[in-house]
Amino acid sequence: MKPPLFDYVTPESVEEAVAARAADEDSVFLAGGQSLIPTLNFRIANPTMLIDISRIAALKGIEISDTEITIGAMVRQRQIERDSGVERANPLLREVLHNVAHTVVRNRGTLAGSIAHADAAAESPAMLLASGGSVEVRGPGGGRRIEADDLFKFHLTTSLEPGEMITAVRIPVLAPSTGWAFKEFARRRGDYALAGICALVTLDDSGRCTSARLSACGIASTALRLVKAEQELSGGMLDEAAIVRAAKAARDAVTAADDSQASTAYRRHLVDTLTRRTLAVAKTRAEERSAR
Amino acid sequence: MTRRVRQEMARSSADPTRQVSLTVNGEAVTREVSTRLLLSDFLRHELGLTGTHVGCEHGVCGCCTVTLDGAAMRSCLAFAVQVEGADIRTIEGVAGAGDVLHPVQQAFHECHALQCGFCTPGFIMSIVTYFEENKDPDLSDDGIRAALSGNLCRCTGYQNIVKAVRRAHELMKA
Numbered sequence: 001m002k003p004p005l006f007d008y009v010t011p012e013s014v015e016e017a018v019a020a021r022a023a024d025e026d027s028v029f030l031a032g033g034q035s036l037i038p039t040l041n042f043r044i045a046n047p048t049m050l051i052d053i054s055r056i057a058a059l060k061g062i063e064i065s066d067t068e069i070t071i072g073a074m075v076r077q078r079q080i081e082r083d084s085g086v087e088r089a090n091p092l093l094r095e096v097l098h099n100v101a102h103t104v105v106r107n108r109g110t111l112a113g114s115i116a117h118a119d120a121a122a123e124s125p126a127m128l129l130a131s132g133g134s135v136e137v138r139g140p141g142g143g144r145r146i147e148a149d150d151l152f153k154f155h156l157t158t159s160l161e162p163g164e165m166i167t168a169v170r171i172p173v174l175a176p177s178t179g180w181a182f183k184e185f186a187r188r189r190g191d192y193a194l195a196g197i198c199a200l201v202t203l204d205d206s207g208r209c210t211s212a213r214l215s216a217c218g219i220a221s222t223a224l225r226l227v228k229a230e231q232e233l234s235g236g237m238l239d240e241a242a243i244v245r246a247a248k249a250a251r252d253a254v255t256a257a258d259d260s261q262a263s264t265a266y267r268r269h270l271v272d273t274l275t276r277r278t279l280a281v282a283k284t285r286a287e288e289r290s291a292r
Numbered sequence: 293m294t295r296r297v298r299q300e301m302a303r304s305s306a307d308p309t310r311q312v313s314l315t316v317n318g319e320a321v322t323r324e325v326s327t328r329l330l331l332s333d334f335l336r337h338e339l340g341l342t343g344t345h346v347g348c349e350h351g352v353c354g355c356c357t358v359t360l361d362g363a364a365m366r367s368c369l370a371f372a373v374q375v376e377g378a379d380i381r382t383i384e385g386v387a388g389a390g391d392v393l394h395p396v397q398q399a400f401h402e403c404h405a406l407q408c409g410f411c412t413p414g415f416i417m418s419i420v421t422y423f424e425e426n427k428d429p430d431l432s433d434d435g436i437r438a439a440l441s442g443n444l445c446r447c448t449g450y451q452n453i454v455k456a457v458r459r460a461h462e463l464m465k466a
Contacts, residue, residue, distance in 0.1 A: 006327060050327070
């Protein structure tokens with residue numbers, strides 16, 4: 001296979017990258033390339049120019065404040081999963097990233113790139129939704145922040161304007177008394193999941209759930225917040241009955257049509273089971289964190 | 293470059309080119325290459341290092357695995373121009389001086405961990421880096437299979453490859 005012809009530039013700053021993008025409407029940004037390069041090899045994408053952002057030093061850092069983890073757009077997934085500061089601040093990230101493709105791919109792939117690619121079956125967009133994260137973007141008109149809930153519009157489609165690039169991903173530090181879990185089902189390790197569920201639950205001293213955030217990947221045209229499932233949990237005890245109600249609500253959120261991998265009915269069954277298992281783990285972890 | 297219908301022949305290569313300098317198996321290399329030249333094709337066609345095999349060319353099979361600054365990567369999912377300044381190691385750079393097999397290669401030989409051999413260079417590169425990155429590797433069946441999950445083999449059924457990973461660990465401890 002031969003990718004199409006393209007020009008290639010290596011800007012040293014975000015300003016240069018955005019200017020290069022503005023000068024050529026058929027150009028694209030290249031970060032880790034683990035999604036873009038296969039599409040070029042297959043000639044699904046046919047850009048005139050690749051803007052390789054890997055030399056922009058400002059995009060390579062991880063910063064952790066009391067409230068937020070900020071991950072630059074050129075930080076590789078593998079670097080995030082091995083960062084002990086990230087693990088302390090929010091262990092959900094490592095759990096999710098271990099399900100993303102293989103080590104060899106995560107050595108190159110970036111979190112921001114996966115979010116910008118916005119595959120409906122990918123894990124990282126679901127993680128961003130459940131954790132209430134956001135992305136920093138920069139375009140010709142300046143910078144702005146887009147909340148996860150406003151970002152994913154369709155399979156492979158975000159609310160970024162054509163000239164904009166993601167410069168950083170922001171993920172809140174895990175709140176106290178909060179448990180986390182991510183589980184997915186894939187036929188082969190490293191494949192895109194047939195379905196995946198991400199959950200964060202916060203308990204008060206009496207064990208009542210004060211906040212529940214759930215999301216899914218692989219079940220609709222985008223990664224999805226499971227709002228109705230969250231409503232079944234918030235304000236009550238996380239008992240078996242509540243978890244079963246949430247799993248039923250999650251199952252009803254499946255809209256993906258039958259495809260070569262799975263039928264809609266099978267995906268609904270998976271989502272039901274995964275939601276119950278994910279919530280059980282998240283609940284146990286929340287109790288452990290509350291006890292400390 | 294603006295997209296247009298070509299009305300006359302290009303005077304030189306029609307491909308945009310760029311100079312790239314890197315280290316491959318310890319040797320400094322500089323070449324002027326097409327921007328769209330995949331690293332896998334660069335290694336094979338420009339440098340003649342045909343041990344890096346090209347299977348699927350979209351990042352699924354793992355045959356083209358090499359290391360970049362010590363970390364395993366798919367060479368079909370990078371362009372040569374992207375690895376400017378990098379230190380690349382291919383299967384040709386794994387054996388010791390005098391062609392003494394690396395313990396992982398020796399273990400593949402002893403355990404009959406290959407049949408047609410097409411996937412073997414990729415497996416070797418993945419396993420070599422697995423041991424380099426994990427001083428206390430998980431040698432359970434599940435652990436080994438997880439470490440091998442990014443490489444596909446259509447001959448062996450993986451049994452002997454799993455055995456070879458354990459044997460390689462023994463050889464490296466010895």
